[in-house]
Amino acid sequence: MTQTPFIIAVDGPAGVGKGTLAKALASHYNLALLETGLLYRALAFKVILNNVDAQNEDEVASLAHTMTASDTVNSILRQDHVANMASKIAPYPKVRAALLDFQRTFARTPPPGANGTILDGRDVGTCVLPDAPFKFFLDADVEIRAKRRYEELLLRGIDAIYANVLEDMRVRDRQDREREISPLKAASDAVLIDTSHLSIGDVFEKACAHIDRAPDPKG
Numbered sequence: 001m002t003q004t005p006f007i008i009a010v011d012g013p014a015g016v017g018k019g020t021l022a023k024a025l026a027s028h029y030n031l032a033l034l035e036t037g038l039l040y041r042a043l044a045f046k047v048i049l050n051n052v053d054a055q056n057e058d059e060v061a062s063l064a065h066t067m068t069a070s071d072t073v074n075s076i077l078r079q080d081h082v083a084n085m086a087s088k089i090a091p092y093p094k095v096r097a098a099l100l101d102f103q104r105t106f107a108r109t110p111p112p113g114a115n116g117t118i119l120d121g122r123d124v125g126t127c128v129l130p131d132a133p134f135k136f137f138l139d140a141d142v143e144i145r146a147k148r149r150y151e152e153l154l155l156r157g158i159d160a161i162y163a164n165v166l167e168d169m170r171v172r173d174r175q176d177r178e179r180e181i182s183p184l185k186a187a188s189d190a191v192l193i194d195t196s197h198l199s200i201g202d203v204f205e206k207a208c209a210h211i212d213r214a215p216d217p218k219g
Contacts, residue, residue: 005107005108005110005116005117005133006029006031006115006116006117006133007107007108007116007117007118007119007129007132007133007134008022008025008029008031008116008117008118008119008132008134008135008136008211009118009119009120009124009125009128009129009132009134009135009136009187009190010022010025010118010119010120010121010124010135010136010138011120011121011122011123011124011125011126011135011136011137011138011184011186011187011190012122012137012138012139012184013122013139013142013145013169013172013173013176013184014145014149014169014172014173015140015145015146015148015149015169016138016139016140016145016195017138017140017148017195017200017203018120018121018136018138019035019120020200020203021120021136021138021200021203021204021207022035022118022119022120024200024204025118025204025207025208025211026118028204028208029115029116029118029211030113030114030115031110031114031115031116031117031118032069032106032110032111032114032116032117032118033117033118033119033120034069034072034103034106034107034117034118034119034120035072035119035120035121036103036119036120036121036122036124036128037120037121037122038072038077039067039072039099039102039103040086040089040090040095040099041072041077041078041082041083041086042067042071042072042074042077043060043063043064043067043071043086043089043095043099044082044083044085044086044088044089045071045074045076045077045082045085046063046066046067046071047060047063047085047089048081048082048085050063054085054088054089057092057093057094057095058094060089060092060094060095061092061094061095061097061098064094064095064098064099064102065098065102067098067099067102069106096181100127100128103119103124103128103129104128104129106119107119107128107129107132122176122182122184123182123183123184125137125186125187125190126182126185126186126187127182130187133214134191134210134211134214135187135189135190135191136190136191136192136193136207136210137186137187137190137191137192137193138193138194138195138203139186139192139193139194139195140194140195140196141196142166142169142170142173143166144196145169146162146165146166146169147162149165149169150162150165150166153165191206191207191210193206193207
């Protein structure tokens, strides 16, 4: 009988703490981590770096097939010019198909030494890995999430106005939840965790408690 892979999917809107939870779970269970939200930015950076014609879907899709997990680990991916390029190439169906295949392959083939994989994003549990044995959907009040993001920006030395951060987050939420392709929503079998008034440790403990109740979660 084929053993179920140890895969965790973590979804949720911006500023909810899913990245922090994913990193903590990856360390705790020795899992390979993929932050799926950076995939399109990583591809966009490759497009820029290789002078690929961003209007040529086939060329961009071909580049997408060269992606590796290490491509997502680069601080430059947070810069505006990369984000702008990502928004141009993200709608291409061939690009989306290539990156979807990449995510599924990554999830099902952990690197040597890893016990499994964990992916965080916005549609991992619903679209990318609907059969993942462990799914979490994190959410929190938008004003609390905006405050977290605002404080994070200040700590990074970036000037910010709370009202603008809040409005940007509301717009992003609406776009994510109402988009036609893979809208942001909790999978029907996902464990819902409201992080509004929970510490990072509290969220981590809730997730671990659910995972550890499963028979032989580490495979």
